[in-house]
Amino acid sequence: xxxxxxxxxxxxxxxxxxxxxxxxxxxxxxxxxxxxxxxxxxxxxxxxxxxxxxxxxxxxxxxxxxxxxxxxxxxxxxxxxxxxxxxxxxxxxxxxxxxxxxxxxxxxxxxxxx
Amino acid sequence: xxxxxxxxxxxxxxxxxxxxxxxxxxxxxxxxxxxxxxxxxxxxxxxxxxxxxxxxxxxxxxxxxxxxxxxxxxxxxxxxxxxxxxxxxxxxxxxxxxxxxxxxxxxxxxxxxx
Numbered sequence: 001x002x003x004x005x006x007x008x009x010x011x012x013x014x015x016x017x018x019x020x021x022x023x024x025x026x027x028x029x030x031x032x033x034x035x036x037x038x039x040x041x042x043x044x045x046x047x048x049x050x051x052x053x054x055x056x057x058x059x060x061x062x063x064x065x066x067x068x069x070x071x072x073x074x075x076x077x078x079x080x081x082x083x084x085x086x087x088x089x090x091x092x093x094x095x096x097x098x099x100x101x102x103x104x105x106x107x108x109x110x111x112x113x114x
Numbered sequence: 115x116x117x118x119x120x121x122x123x124x125x126x127x128x129x130x131x132x133x134x135x136x137x138x139x140x141x142x143x144x145x146x147x148x149x150x151x152x153x154x155x156x157x158x159x160x161x162x163x164x165x166x167x168x169x170x171x172x173x174x175x176x177x178x179x180x181x182x183x184x185x186x187x188x189x190x191x192x193x194x195x196x197x198x199x200x201x202x203x204x205x206x207x208x209x210x211x212x213x214x215x216x217x218x219x220x221x222x223x224x225x226x227x228x
Contacts, residue, residue: 102159
């Protein structure tokens with residue numbers, strides 16, 4: 001069974017601070033996705049990283065995929081109250097009988113205070 | 115151009131009753147996924163389909179849970195003889211292709227078993 005360990009589980013910070021969320025596994029994934037979910041809504045995809053060592057930027061968000069494609073991080077610069085939400089990482093299985101299945105991390109609940 | 119829809123949005127049922135949860139994916143999407151999600155946690159995989167074929171049902175908790183997608187479009191998740199522990203948010207997602215490609219999530223069905 002593939003597992004994704006996401007940390008921290010909770011993060012409460014002040015507006016303007018920087019933060020990093022980590023997603024770690026002992027398994028290799030073909031790709032890794034980051035989602036953001038607001039209360040009462042379904043998760044919405046932020047980014048997909050595919051290549052080991054890949055770095056993608058989305059405004060104040062920076063996503064990195066580990067060289068071995070087993071881990072990833074999300075860094076937010078100068079957080080704003082609008083960034084508040086549940087952040088989820090999800091790994092896509094590389095193949096075999098579980099090809100196509102996404103394994104989600106436990107999520108990080110981020111609260112940014114004005 | 116509608117997104118993924120699910121019905122009903124809320125379902126309250128008595129223990130022992132059967133329930134059927136419906137998912138209408140984005141038109142033309144090949145893959146359809148069912149998840150169960152606890153509050154503040156990541157989605158837990160249940161099963162997924164490519165077209166009408168059920169590719170992986172390893173996440174279904176027990177044989178009271180079943181899913182079908184007979185014409186490769188709408189899917190139904192059925193829970194027989196519901197138990198209180200089945201109470202949860204059930205989410206459906208669809209993807210234009212398999213292989214862990216970007217998934218679009220529906221609003222979910224909140225199931226409460228009394």
